[in-house]
Amino acid sequence: MVVPTVVFHPLSDVLFLSGCLDGRVKLWNIHARKVQSHYKLEPRNNSDALITAVNFVTYGNRKVRAFVGTYDGRITVLDITSSNTSTITLHLILGGTGVKT
Numbered sequence: 393m394v395v396p397t398v399v400f401h402p403l404s405d406v407l408f409l410s411g412c413l414d415g416r417v418k419l420w421n422i423h424a425r426k427v428q429s430h431y432k433l434e435p436r437n438n439s440d441a442l443i444t445a446v447n448f449v450t451y452g453n454r455k456v457r458a459f460v461g462t463y464d465g466r467i468t469v470l471d472i473t474s475s476n477t478s479t480i481t482l483h484l485i486l487g488g489t490g491v492k493t
């Protein structure tokens with residue numbers, strides 16, 4: 393699958409986020425060499441959820457959210473929650489419908 397966008401985590405040097413043209417957002421752990429968490433955006437109005445941009449925003453006390461932009465103009469906000477880098481999950485905060493996979 394084509395991966396048009398990648399961004400490194402602002403608070404961790406072992407994590408990065410990728411966005412794919414198949415609508416999947418993946419949070420990778422470099423040291424573990426695997427995907428820590430992933431989220432699948434659902435198509436809308438017979439249009440695929442082509443992810444064209446991802447970025448992190450930090451707020452509060454070292455909290456992080458991921459913003460995901462799609463070709464059809466949607467912005468989806470995912471919360472990045474963790475107690476450590478081995479238990480990280482992505483949770484939908486705001487945006488189009490999605491299915492956590």
